[in-house]
Amino acid sequence: MNTPSRKIEFNRPYMTGKELNYIAQAKFGNMLAGDGPFTKKCHHWLEARTQARKALLTHSCTAALEMCALLLDIGPGDEIIMPSFTFVSTANAFVLRGGVPVFVDIRRDTLNIDETRIEAAITSRTRAIVVVHYAGVACDMDAILDIAARHRLPVVEDAAQGVMSAYKGKALGSIGDLGAFSFHETKNVIAGEGGALLVNHPDFIQRAEIIREKGTDRSRFFRGEVDKYTWQDIGSSYLPGELTAAFLWAQFEEAESITEKRMNLWRSYHALCERLEADGVLRRPVVPEDCSHNAHMYYVLLRPGKRRQEVLDALRGQDIYAVFHYVPLHSSPGGKRFGRLGSTMEVTDTLSESLIRLPMWIGLTPEQQHRIVDALDKALA
Numbered sequence: 465m466n467t468p469s470r471k472i473e474f475n476r477p478y479m480t481g482k483e484l485n486y487i488a489q490a491k492f493g494n495m496l497a498g499d500g501p502f503t504k505k506c507h508h509w510l511e512a513r514t515q516a517r518k519a520l521l522t523h524s525c526t527a528a529l530e531m532c533a534l535l536l537d538i539g540p541g542d543e544i545i546m547p548s549f550t551f552v553s554t555a556n557a558f559v560l561r562g563g564v565p566v567f568v569d570i571r572r573d574t575l576n577i578d579e580t581r582i583e584a585a586i587t588s589r590t591r592a593i594v595v596v597h598y599a600g601v602a603c604d605m606d607a608i609l610d611i612a613a614r615h616r617l618p619v620v621e622d623a624a625q626g627v628m629s630a631y632k633g634k635a636l637g638s639i640g641d642l643g644a645f646s647f648h649e650t651k652n653v654i655a656g657e658g659g660a661l662l663v664n665h666p667d668f669i670q671r672a673e674i675i676r677e678k679g680t681d682r683s684r685f686f687r688g689e690v691d692k693y694t695w696q697d698i699g700s701s702y703l704p705g706e707l708t709a710a711f712l713w714a715q716f717e718e719a720e721s722i723t724e725k726r727m728n729l730w731r732s733y734h735a736l737c738e739r740l741e742a743d744g745v746l747r748r749p750v751v752p753e754d755c756s757h758n759a760h761m762y763y764v765l766l767r768p769g770k771r772r773q774e775v776l777d778a779l780r781g782q783d784i785y786a787v788f789h790y791v792p793l794h795s796s797p798g799g800k801r802f803g804r805l806g807s808t809m810e811v812t813d814t815l816s817e818s819l820i821r822l823p824m825w826i827g828l829t830p831e832q833q834h835r836i837v838d839a840l841d842k843a844l845a
């Protein structure tokens with residue numbers, strides 16, 4: 465018998481307990497617009513944590529990616545190399561400026577962009593390489609930076625899922641010229657909706673501040689560097705208000721413990737799924753040596769031919785809410801309309817159809833994890 469308490473939802477936002485206190489502090493401080501004390505604390509934390517030259521809070525990772533497209537002066541017909549196996553914002557941010565996403569296949573092990581296939585997708589119109597660190601596990605950044613340097617192309621890291629992850633000791637988001645984080649409710653460290661732009665190449669810092677503040681030099685004015693602020697460049701309003709930053713600050717303070725708790729859940733899943741992998745019914749995630757990850761998600765890859773929807777339905781029958789993603793962008797209506805293929809897509813097509821994400825949230829008990837993997841085992845038998 466299924467009772468409501470047996471339900472295991474896919475995600476449950478985790479609160480540290482201090483979010484409302486900090487929101488109250490912001491309220492009593494009478495600073496509600498953006499770039500107040502909590503935003504500054506968040507910026508300093510991000511800069512200290514990632515070693516980015518400049519961190520700027522945004523409304524979302526989507527907004528941070530849109531800022532990247534503006535900073536790189538992407539215009540009609542400019543090509544941007546990226547994986548097809550990603551969230552729509554990776555592409556849309558550039559399509560908004562007239563850019564053309566050029567989709568490259570992914571690696572079998574990490575599901576990240578296949579760096580060996582990037583170079584063949586570069587043309588005289590290529591303006592940037594956008595990488596996505598899937599599940600918070602890094603792309604092969606050394607190889608990608610090397611290709612980018614040889615072709616003089618900037619690298620943008622969509623590190624939406626990569627907060628607290630690293631590659632060879634460097635924080636994800638701090639390795640390319642620009643990086644974007646997400647603090648969406650479904651990510652590890654959250655603000656409801658929220659994000660950050662990490663500026664690593666110093667040439668972009670001043671313009672990033674201007675673009676984020678409606679095209680004005682308001683940030684410089686507040687620092688006392690200019691005596692009035694005026695319209696300088698194109699821009700929009702990309703900064704979140706203080707209430708969002710106050711919430712986020714409560715999460716930043718606990719970012720280490722959040723990551724540790726998620727890592728414990730991840731390791732439990734990994735141990736529980738070991739036998740299923742040995743039996744050949746599924747494949748577990750692969751984390752290369754150079755990567756320390758943040759346990760953003762736990763996914764399994766079903767054997768080709770296994771019908772994923774049946775497995776998801778069987779889990780749902782047990783009140784377990786697992787999900788799939790992504791529908792690859794190249795096979796979506798928007799991807800066909802705005803993008804083009806930069807390589808064949810065998811790996812993307814095969815693996816995206818066999819991936820299942822298991823419930824992952826702080827508070828999930830060992831008993832629940834057992835139940836989930838048992839149900840998966842039965843569904844696959």
Ligand SMILES: *Cc1c(COP(=O)(O)O)cnc(C)c1O
Binds near residue numbers: 550553622624
């Ligand atoms: C979540 C996500 C985004 C979008 O983040 P928002 O903060 O919701 O805009 C972009 N790219 C990837 C890879 C994501 O996982």
